[in-house]
Amino acid sequence: MEVFAHRGASKQAPENTLVAFELANQYGANGIELDVHLTKDHVPVIIHDENIRRTTNGVGFVQSYTFEELASFDAGSWYNPKFNQSKIMSLEQFMEWFVKKEMKVNMELKTKVIEYPNIEQIVSDYINQYQVNDRTIISSFNPETIQRFREVNKRIELAWLTKIRVRRVDLLLEEIGANSIHINQRLLSSRMLKLIIERNIPFRVYTVNKTSTMKKCEIMGAKSIITDVPDRALQVLQHT
Numbered sequence: 001m002e003v004f005a006h007r008g009a010s011k012q013a014p015e016n017t018l019v020a021f022e023l024a025n026q027y028g029a030n031g032i033e034l035d036v037h038l039t040k041d042h043v044p045v046i047i048h049d050e051n052i053r054r055t056t057n058g059v060g061f062v063q064s065y066t067f068e069e070l071a072s073f074d075a076g077s078w079y080n081p082k083f084n085q086s087k088i089m090s091l092e093q094f095m096e097w098f099v100k101k102e103m104k105v106n107m108e109l110k111t112k113v114i115e116y117p118n119i120e121q122i123v124s125d126y127i128n129q130y131q132v133n134d135r136t137i138i139s140s141f142n143p144e145t146i147q148r149f150r151e152v153n154k155r156i157e158l159a160w161l162t163k164i165r166v167r168r169v170d171l172l173l174e175e176i177g178a179n180s181i182h183i184n185q186r187l188l189s190s191r192m193l194k195l196i197i198e199r200n201i202p203f204r205v206y207t208v209n210k211t212s213t214m215k216k217c218e219i220m221g222a223k224s225i226i227t228d229v230p231d232r233a234l235q236v237l238q239h240t
């Protein structure tokens with residue numbers, strides 16, 4: 001089972017920043033999960049919330065700033081003053097780093113609250129430019145984003161993200177063109193997961209931080225777990 005670092009190694013470093021990604025890489029994580037929004041000038045950037053308030057020293061919506069403006073904020077001090085040099089990264093800056101690493105990436109497109117026009121095409125263009133289709137997984141809670149991504153990119157792995165139960169999830173995935181599903185750990189004992197396993201649909205589980213749940217995911221056949229503590233996960237899985 002693979003270990004994906006949720007927003008990077010986000011327990012030990014400010015989430016979705018280069019230091020958190022570097023740390024995940026140093027730990028030996030198989031992949032990184034990160035969140036993508038679009039700026040006012042349509043630049044894909046890596047941040048979890050629609051608003052920069054929680055994870056920077058600024059306020060306001062990501063979509064109301066240009067990338068240049070966003071890059072002036074401090075994205076690390078909120079976590080610990082020693083990370084005061086951390087910045088919000090563009091997806092392009094991430095790619096420059098990622099392309100030289102032997103890792104996978106799960107880009108989560110945050111289109112549930114704000115629908116960023118053309119985000120699918122913009123992100124797909126970067127993936128094609130850096131030739132990382134075979135080690136990138138696109139996910140989203142928004143089924144329409146998955147559907148639109150499939151229209152612009154036929155070969156990439158698409159995962160629908162869910163924290164709720166859906167009755168015929170197999171039909172939904174087929175309809176939207178998803179290859180896999182990322183489920184909240186609370187759904188581990190759901191009937192939905194039973195169906196997913198019966199139908200041989202690849203699944204990943206988030207956000208798994210407890211060692212007992214990590215082991216359970218492995219036994220149930222999860223392709224990966226997405227965790228804030230990749231170091232712990234790698235250690236636990238080595239000994240099972």
Ligand code: G3P
Binds near residue numbers: 139
């Ligand atoms: O991609 C898995 C997980 O990141 C989804 O929830 O809110 O942590 O982005 P969230």
Ligand code: MG
Binds near residue numbers: 033034035
């Ligand atoms: Mg996420």
